[in-house]
Amino acid sequence: MLFVHCGLHKTGTSSLQWVLGTHAERLKAAGFLAPRSGRGEVIGHHNIAWQLSRDRRFNPLVGGLEALRPEIQGFAGDVIISSEDFEGLLANAQALAPLAALARETGHGVTFVVYLRSQASYLASLYRQCLKEGFGEEYAAFVEEAVEHGAVRRKEWRFQFDFARALEGPAGLDGAKVVARNYHALAGGSTVSDFLAAIGAPPDVIPAEHLRARANERDPPRLNLGRFYRNRMQRELSGPEQAAVAAMAAHVDAVDNPPWVEARLRAAFGASNARVCRRFGAPQEGLVTDPGEATPARRGAVSLARLYSFETALAIWRIARLIAGGEPAEGAPPASAEAQLRRWTAWLAAPEAAGASRAA
Numbered sequence: 001m002l003f004v005h006c007g008l009h010k011t012g013t014s015s016l017q018w019v020l021g022t023h024a025e026r027l028k029a030a031g032f033l034a035p036r037s038g039r040g041e042v043i044g045h046h047n048i049a050w051q052l053s054r055d056r057r058f059n060p061l062v063g064g065l066e067a068l069r070p071e072i073q074g075f076a077g078d079v080i081i082s083s084e085d086f087e088g089l090l091a092n093a094q095a096l097a098p099l100a101a102l103a104r105e106t107g108h109g110v111t112f113v114v115y116l117r118s119q120a121s122y123l124a125s126l127y128r129q130c131l132k133e134g135f136g137e138e139y140a141a142f143v144e145e146a147v148e149h150g151a152v153r154r155k156e157w158r159f160q161f162d163f164a165r166a167l168e169g170p171a172g173l174d175g176a177k178v179v180a181r182n183y184h185a186l187a188g189g190s191t192v193s194d195f196l197a198a199i200g201a202p203p204d205v206i207p208a209e210h211l212r213a214r215a216n217e218r219d220p221p222r223l224n225l226g227r228f229y230r231n232r233m234q235r236e237l238s239g240p241e242q243a244a245v246a247a248m249a250a251h252v253d254a255v256d257n258p259p260w261v262e263a264r265l266r267a268a269f270g271a272s273n274a275r276v277c278r279r280f281g282a283p284q285e286g287l288v289t290d291p292g293e294a295t296p297a298r299r300g301a302v303s304l305a306r307l308y309s310f311e312t313a314l315a316i317w318r319i320a321r322l323i324a325g326g327e328p329a330e331g332a333p334p335a336s337a338e339a340q341l342r343r344w345t346a347w348l349a350a351p352e353a354a355g356a357s358r359a360a
Helices: 013-022 024-029 044-055 065-073 084-089 093-104 120-132 140-148 163-171 191-199 220-233 239-248 259-280 310-325 335-349
Strands: 002-005 079-082 108-117 151-154 155-162 174-182
Touching: 002 093, 002 239, 013 191, 044 065, 044 084, 044 093, 065 093, 084 093, 084 155, 093 108, 093 163, 108 163, 108 191, 120 140, 120 220, 120 259, 140 151, 140 259, 155 163, 163 174, 163 259, 174 191, 174 259, 191 335, 220 239, 220 310, 239 310, 239 335, 310 335
Parallel strands: 002 079, 002 108, 108 174
Antiparallel strands: 151 155
8 A cells, every 4th residue: 555644734744754764664674665765855755745746846856756666666565655745736636646646556555644633723833834934924814815715825835724625636536545534633642653553553663752753842922923023024123123022922921713713714614524524434523513612712822813913013013113212221121112012912912803903
């Protein structure tokens, strides 16, 4: 069998790929090949996904399908390739067809393994990743794009939010199997242990201390807020701007989706998530909720839609200008900057209507 792990993004993909690369020899001895082709110096088979998606990052020297063929041709066991960038191809059966053809030609079946995460938590995590990549749209605009189009596009990336539509691509390939896994109900408590169970690998093929490997940690609000403003301004922050961001982030302990975001995503995708779970036999936990049920916000959490907004960017600009022109006492912002900061924090904590982000 050729197992194609397709992400989604932000579902433990880096941790799984680290384990597949680190323990390739142990896996091979157990009958599972994690090929070198398509990986280069990275840990995932991204170059193969980039070849199929015609991505500008594709590098022929790293190896694509042509290099993969001889590597798996004579292997009698199962083959695993993994890249979250296969996510962008999921709704496109034609783009995935070369993988299915390669599997047949090398004597393998093909199974696409896809991890699904609730659209609300996926959107929040993905937005933070996009800040790292240099994007600076308001979070509310991110929400609207996901709801209206069922996907979010950035350069060659296509992030899937309409799971039912996305899984039609691999499901439409002759002889292909689709395995949908629920990120909120992982066997063994991690993507690594869950994936090994999904492909039938022996439970002890990976050392126990690596089954819960975690490659990415969430960055603090100060870092993300600075990225948001830098990306919008398209330049590095000045000293006063850095001080403004630090002062504002000090009032943010946690950040969550506001209720209106949860409600919009649930209304858009709740019913189709239920159909996906029934069709592919995935647990509904976290993916399907009652219409009136909302994920409780963490105590003291502020709204993602307000923190990453035009109004917050404007507040940074105002506070930075006041810091630059004032004389702070003992390292604190001047009184006028403090007044602006209090005004912003009051607005940040105020009740938020659907899509509303206009400051007082």
